[in-house]
Amino acid sequence: MAGAASAPYPTLPPDLTPTRIGWDASTLDPLQPVAQARRRSRAWVQTHWRIPCDIAESVELAVSELCTNAVRHGGGLAGLELLRVSPSRYGPSSLRVLVTDHRPDRPPRTTPPAGPLSEHGHGLTLVCALTLSWGWHTLGTDQKQVWCKFAVPGPYVAGC
Incomplete structure (x- = not known):
């Protein structure tokens, strides 16, 4: 086509995947809920949201x-949600991980582990180091939700 200017970047189709996905514990393998939650989350963020590796x-x-904390300390994993937030004038694009358990009376603790080789006590310290922020709140009288927030690039980033 003579005289037609080519676009500097290819036009990508709109991403029509949901901005929120989640699973309750009843849909996860009862013998390995953490491993299955981890696999499903990684697959979703890479395949559907094209989050970088x-x-x-x-x-x-x-x-x-x-x-793991929900299973060990929270009376069992009740649910997991991933929430993708588009950029707006209030903030950049982000992703939230929301994990619900059955013990609202047991707030998450960030006490230091017994030592660097301790097998316990590093989880929330690690989450804090990887994320923009984290926190928790109660959901009614029988559940609590622990969340963390990641900064992510805009909607059309190639995955792994």
């Missing part, structure tokens, strides 16, 4: 730590 790995690790 380094961030996808950090999301997978945070999901693993928060779900």
